[in-house]
């Protein structure tokens with residue numbers, strides 16, 4: 492089994508030494524893609540070791556207004572588990588960032604229930620997906636949200 496195909500997405504700075512650990516960046520890349528697809532703010536990800544907990548890899552999510560929030564992944568977890576965990580944390584960041592920008596603070600919005608609630612990250616059968624928290628319906632794989640119809 493080869494696992495999920497993760498396309499190369501640059502996370503962190505390209506100066507060659509400030510790169511976020513792959514266990515975190517490969518999960519983060521998919522969630523950031525969903526942010527971008529949905530037109531939500533996308534954080535500037537910077538490598539920062541803010542925890543000494545064994546096996547925990549960390550970085551910071553920076554917003555354009557200078558605020559920042561930590562994000563982490565457990566290196567020993569499977570990729571789907573890391574993706575879902577990172578999705579939870581990025582969702583928290585996105586809601587705050589949207590709120591600060593004066594925009595509706597729901598991300599990602601549930602396509603079945605507009606103006607109601609965000610989707611929830613879940614890992615059914617080793618697959619990281621967004622589900623509707625009300626119906627439990629699987630909406631899409633994390634990293635594959637479609638652009639909203641406008």
Ligand SMILES: [Zn+2]
Nearest residue numbers: 601603604623
């Ligand atoms: Zn829903």
